[in-house]
Amino acid sequence: AQTVTQSQPEMSVQEAETVTLSCTYDTSESNYYLFWYKQPPSRQMILVIRQEAYKQQNATENRFSVNFQKAAKSFSLKISDSQLGDTAMYFCAFMKGWGKLQFGAGTQVVVTP
């Protein structure tokens, strides 16, 4: 069984600063996908970034980037130039093949002025 662990319940960051969220996962598979989703107070789950395990290159989407360490089974998210609108719960998620997403417990990010 796969498990996803997010060890930081809450992170606080000032506007324009950078914050890094940690995620580790446990799997015996070699091919899989990893995701970061954002859930603001509106509760809408929004895809932030995705990473295919077979790709060495770390994914980047504007101010969001990941550090994917396959051997260490680590998948951290870096938010650069933080904005007030980045305040949300961030979930790391794992998918083997196709079908179900397995989510971590989430990290609450609070961006302060």
Place this chain on the structure above:
Amino acid sequence: DAGVTQSPTHLIKTRGQQVTLRCSPKSGHDTVSWYQQALGQGPQFIFQYYEEEERQRGNFPDRFSGHQFPNYSSELNVNALLLGDSALYLCASSLSVAADTQYFGPGTRLTVL
């Protein structure tokens, strides 16, 4: 381009009752997955529908059932409601059953009294 829609937004039921939640997938998507998100937790996979059949199922009792219609929309039915069924129910759609990326709707907040 319409995203994933869900109805109703909120509903309140009493123990023992039955409830039906509805989901319309993003335009062009034919696969629908359902998740249950209890307060303060990450979403848990309930099941996935493709070609009007349940393709994968998570660790949920038979009280949870679903259906997919020819237009790809889907319903989640929960019978004999328990207090523990109170949660946000999220629907996600994907381009195909083999697609890795799922897009979420705004959710239905179910309260069981």
